Amino acid sequence: MKAIKLPKALESFVAAAETAEEEMLVFTEKKRPVAALVALRKVDRESLTLSTNSEFMKIIENARKEIRTGRTMSLEDIERKLGRTAAGSSSRRNRKPRR
Incomplete structure (x- = not known):
């Protein structure tokens, strides 16, 4: 992650966008993060x-x-609590097909 001061970012937003293509760019103000630029x-x-x-x-x-x-x-x-097996409901598995 790279940090950049907000005033500097405003001057070079195009460069910031290019940087964001490679990694997340965090904008700071008074050494605190205030925003991030992420390539979608x-x-x-x-x-x-x-x-x-x-x-x-x-x-x-x-x-x-x-x-x-x-x-x-x-x-x-979880399966025991729900009365099921990994393949699905145990009662459904043992049922004969409907006709």
């Missing part, structure tokens, strides 16, 4: 939208905390 050709727009959604990011961070603390559930446990 290298970024999935849905991911970019989600990564700027504070509610979504809270969900992700909570999930990461649960994983770090070992609060996970195996696929087998």
